[in-house]
Amino acid sequence: MAFFKRELFKRELDPIERFENALKEKLAARQKLADRLSIAETELAEKRAATERLAVAGAAAARLDRAEADMRAVEERTKTWRANLVEHDEQVASAERALADAKAQRDRDTMADQIEAMAAAIERAAPGFDASATALVEAVTKATLSISDATRFSSNVDAVRREVLSAADLICWELRSAAVRTRAGNANLASPMLSESEQPLSAEIDRQLIYTLHPLQWREDGEVRRVPAFALVGLPKALLPVALQHQHVDHLNARRVQTLMHLHGSAGQSGEPDPDDPQLVDLDALLAEEQPSAKADVA
Structure with missing residues (x-):
């Protein structure tokens, strides 16, 4: 009865443990073959030495025939053990590769689980942010008194709320896509999610995620910043109207952004664009062109 209980509650081995056990078994079998081969090689050396002594001493032909037959038998066993040892070496190497692959997959699964947990945490936190931002907006919109500064504050909070919720949906999708790629072993985790993460951004400039x-x-700040197409960037708000227009x-x-995100992601197609790229749009020049026409309209 105790035996059946032990079998019932025996823990199932995970892939790493199974591969480790298989490797141990193959190493043990290889060691047995190596020991047999060592014994056979020692015996072969002794048989050769004995046959050589008989031949030098001029032993009878029948005795030499028996000595040579014994030596060939040991030699055949030695060849067999040596071939078996080579085969077991290949099996050991295969088991070591399988174990290394299993460990690598375990590490990838662990990282993918952590990425998915981050996405889940963001999804759990988003409704709380939505509720808090909505409460701020309603504190102004439902008030009997209307004040321009408060109304402007309410509009800004509502715009930020929509942007943050949209960005949360986007980052959760990207995180889960990264988890799938990581689990499959083809994720490029060295590249940043945002194309602009390699360049420090000025904290004094008001930006919007676009x-x-x-x-x-x-x-x-006296430097030219370039970003590729199909990238998520923090664009200065002063340039946002002309870029949207x-x-x-x-x-x-x-x-269309949701569709493009599924097609291209958010890190851009090929890093920072070349200064000579014919498709490169200079937003400063575009803004400068718009300002004289705006002044003319006012005049």
């Missing part, structure tokens, strides 16, 4: 439809460039960017909750 999706690029064309490669863009603008000047910022000419359809070089679009909001994250736009239908």
Whole structure:
């Protein structure tokens, strides 16, 4: 009865343990073959030495025939053990590769689980943010008194709420896609999710998270910044109207952006665009062209 209980509660081995046990068994079998081969080689050396002594001493032909037959028998066994040892060496190498692959897959699964857990945590936190932001908006919109500053604050909070929720949906989709790639072993985790993460951004500039439809460039703190098409970037709000007007960017909750995100992701097609790229759009130059026409309209 105790035996059946032990079998019932015996823990099932995971893939790593199964491969480790298989490797141990193959190593043990190889060691047995190596010991047999060592004994056979020692015996073969002794048989050869004995046959050599008989031949030098001029032993009878019948005795030499028996000595040579014994030596060939041992030699055949030695060849057999040596061939078996080579075969077991290949099996050991295969078992070691299988164990290494299983460990690598375990590490990938662990990382993928952590990525998926991050996505799940964001999804759990998003409704709380939505509720808090909505409460702030309603504190103004449901009030009997209307004040322009409060109304402007409410509109800004509602815009931020929509942007954050859209960005949360987007990052959760990207995280789960990254988890799938990681689990399959073809994720490029060294590349950042956002194309602009390699470049430090000025904290003094008011920005908005936006999706690029064309490669863009603008000047910022005396330096030229370039971003590729189909990338998620923090665009200075001063450049946002002209970029939206000419359809070089679009909001994250736009239908076409969701489609482009599934097709291209959010890191851009090929890193920072070349300065000579004919498709590169200079937002500063575009803004400068728009300003004289706006002044003319006012006049």
